[in-house]
Amino acid sequence: MTTMTAINTGLPEPTPKKFPITTLAVGFVILVCTSLILLQIWVTWRAREVQLAETERASSNLARAVGQHAYDTIKGADTVLVGLVERLEVDGATEINLSRLHSLLVKRVEELPQLHGLFVYDQYGNWLVNSQPSLKRNGNNSEREYFMFHRDHTDRDAHIGPPIKSKSTNEWVITVSRRINKRDGSFGGVVLATIQMDYFKKFYEQFDIGDTGAIFVALANGTVLLRRPFEEGSLGRNISQLPLFRDYLPNAKVATATFTSGQDGITRINSYRQLDSYPLVVSAALSKEEVLADWKSNAIIHAIGVACLVSGLALIGSRLIRQISLRVQAEAELLKTRNSLEQLNHTLEKLAMQDGLTGLANRRQFDIALKDEFSRAMRNASSLALIMIDVDCFKQYNDIYGHAAGDECLRAISKVVADGKHRPGDLSARYGGEEMVILLPGTDVAGAMKVAENIRQAIYHLELKHTGNSSGVVTVSAGIDAFVPVRENNRPLELIEAADKALYCAKSQGRNCVRVSNGHDA
Numbered sequence: 355m356t357t358m359t360a361i362n363t364g365l366p367e368p369t370p371k372k373f374p375i376t377t378l379a380v381g382f383v384i385l386v387c388t389s390l391i392l393l394q395i396w397v398t399w400r401a402r403e404v405q406l407a408e409t410e411r412a413s414s415n416l417a418r419a420v421g422q423h424a425y426d427t428i429k430g431a432d433t434v435l436v437g438l439v440e441r442l443e444v445d446g447a448t449e450i451n452l453s454r455l456h457s458l459l460v461k462r463v464e465e466l467p468q469l470h471g472l473f474v475y476d477q478y479g480n481w482l483v484n485s486q487p488s489l490k491r492n493g494n495n496s497e498r499e500y501f502m503f504h505r506d507h508t509d510r511d512a513h514i515g516p517p518i519k520s521k522s523t524n525e526w527v528i529t530v531s532r533r534i535n536k537r538d539g540s541f542g543g544v545v546l547a548t549i550q551m552d553y554f555k556k557f558y559e560q561f562d563i564g565d566t567g568a569i570f571v572a573l574a575n576g577t578v579l580l581r582r583p584f585e586e587g588s589l590g591r592n593i594s595q596l597p598l599f600r601d602y603l604p605n606a607k608v609a610t611a612t613f614t615s616g617q618d619g620i621t622r623i624n625s626y627r628q629l630d631s632y633p634l635v636v637s638a639a640l641s642k643e644e645v646l647a648d649w650k651s652n653a654i655i656h657a658i659g660v661a662c663l664v665s666g667l668a669l670i671g672s673r674l675i676r677q678i679s680l681r682v683q684a685e686a687e688l689l690k691t692r693n694s695l696e697q698l699n700h701t702l703e704k705l706a707m708q709d710g711l712t713g714l715a716n717r718r719q720f721d722i723a724l725k726d727e728f729s730r731a732m733r734n735a736s737s738l739a740l741i742m743i744d745v746d747c748f749k750q751y752n753d754i755y756g757h758a759a760g761d762e763c764l765r766a767i768s769k770v771v772a773d774g775k776h777r778p779g780d781l782s783a784r785y786g787g788e789e790m791v792i793l794l795p796g797t798d799v800a801g802a803m804k805v806a807e808n809i810r811q812a813i814y815h816l817e818l819k820h821t822g823n824s825s826g827v828v829t830v831s832a833g834i835d836a837f838v839p840v841r842e843n844n845r846p847l848e849l850i851e852a853a854d855k856a857l858y859c860a861k862s863q864g865r866n867c868v869r870v871s872n873g874h875d876a
Contacts, residue, residue: 376679383671387664394660398653402646406623409645410610413625416561416569416638421627423557424571427468428530428632431547432512434462434472435532438545442474442534447543452483459485470520470527470548474534475501477543486522493521495546504533504544514632516577517551517589526551526589528579551580558582566620566641574633588617598626598637612642709784711761712768720783720791727779727795728846732839738795739802739836742853743771743809745788746829746865750822763828764788767813774809791853799836799870806832806868814866829866833857836870 438455445451452474459472463485472485479496483489495501500515515529527548536542558569559582570581576594593599596616602609607628614621622639629636707719715723724740731738745751745767752760771790772782781793792809794802810830818828833856835849852871860869 374682376675376682379671379675379678383668383675386671387667390660390664390667394656398656401652402649405645405649406642409623409640410625413623413638413640414610416563416640417625417627417636419561420558420569420571420638421629421634421636424554424634424636425629425631427549427553428512428514428634430466431469431530431549432532434466434469435512435530435545435547438472438474439532439534442545443537443542447474447476447482455483456485456489459483460487468549468553470525470550471522473546473548475544475546477505477536477541479544482543484522495521498529500529500531500546501544504531505541507533508539509533510535512632514573514579514634516573517579520548526586528554554580555582555584561638563638564641564644566618566622566644568615568618568620568622568637568639570637572635572637574628574635579634593617598624599635602626603628603635615639709768712764712784712790714768714772714790715781715783717783717785720781720785720793723781723783723793724846724849727781727793728839728844728849731795732841732844735838736796737798737836737838738793738849739797739799739834740849740853741792741794741802741806741809742785742833742850742857743790743792743806743830744832744857744861746831746861747820747823748788751820751828754820754822763818766816766818767828767830770812770816771809774805774812794836797836799834802834802836803868803870806834810866810868823865825866831857831860831865832868833860834868834870 438459441451441455455474463469463472469485473495474482474484475495476482479494479498479501481491481493481495483491498515498518500513503513503515510533513531513533515531517526517528519525520527527550529546529548531544531546533541534543534545554571558580561569563569563582568582570588571579572593573579576592576596576599578588578591578593581588593616597613602611602613602624603626608626610623610625612621612623621642623642623645624637624639626635626637628634707716707722708714709716727738730736745764748760748763751763755763768782768784768790771792775782775792775794779795783791783793785791792805794805797805810832813830814825814827816828820826820828823829833853835852835856837844837849856869856871860867863869
């Protein structure tokens, strides 16, 4: 029975796949260029956000200043009106009182720069007294909006009317008025303060709002009192259906929002606020396009700079990658050459260890393998078997059929011998001339006999014609020996000598048979 031994394939462990250095170099260049571009995009976008945030703060501060100015202006005029109402309701509208009031009104207008004039009307709209240097009483203002409002409403709060042109000077003014009641609470007239439109215009012109920025003051119902840039056509216009009044004011009285103006179609950053004390809404709006003009210029300059830098890096990187690629190609050629040399050396080594005629291992390889397997069997205390095969009457075959036919015969027999071993550790070799050997590690006598007998029968059944052999066909004889080597008691040569003796025994006993060293035949 044949004993099988474990075979160590000796294959290397699989190594992780590595990316080619050119791929890594390309990836690195792309990564650097992409990082620069993305960084520039982020910095540019961040600068835009900062610019817009600063603009929102600026417009919010501007709206606060405009709102405070509007409040202070209206409050100054309204304070005078409160005093006039109290004085008229208590002292009455006698000639003496009206004469004294005339001097007071003239003085108040001189003291308050925003005032265009102060006026007192009776319940019919007739002029009672005003701040004109030369007192005139031949006018009537009963058709004015503020007069009709107080006549029809009992509300005692200040009323701010739409912008109008003064009858006395034909200038645009804003009206602030209060109702005068008689002692029985019925309507007794109106006190009016007119504020110069130029007073607001001069104040608003101090602010740098760009070419398309806008500032306006409107009533809570959406009536425009004043707008910069100044346009007479916009005065008194109702903008209650535009985005600011329709969409934003209902949600927040004070806020900043960006939207497109319904008056001129320009997109602005709008900061607005609705005053608490008076029904006024003020707004300061800066053009988004103008605000971002410098940012756009800087963004373009920076983008050009980054594009030049990225182009330079890409150019240098491409040249570097090309050099790396050339180096890799050179290394690949060197590696290919080295592999070819190694393969050639391996082939030469194989040829040096292989019999040129039969393709079996030659005598040199057999001697090395025998020594190694003998030492291994000794260490492992395992059996080592050897089969020696000789072609019967081969000299006669050469004499009859010629040496070329003899070589073909040896090749056919060698193929059968080579096929007779089934394990990677077994070795078939040409020992010399027509003699062949099979080394079987880990195999006992019985296993070796089985292999040898199979080979003998296979060669017999080749039916290679041989008239010089008693059987009429080519046959072989085989000798076998197998034992477990013992250190210092056995030598490799003993295995050969014993198998050779067994082969001699097979020859002497009629050929075409298998014999073992102890004389037992197959």
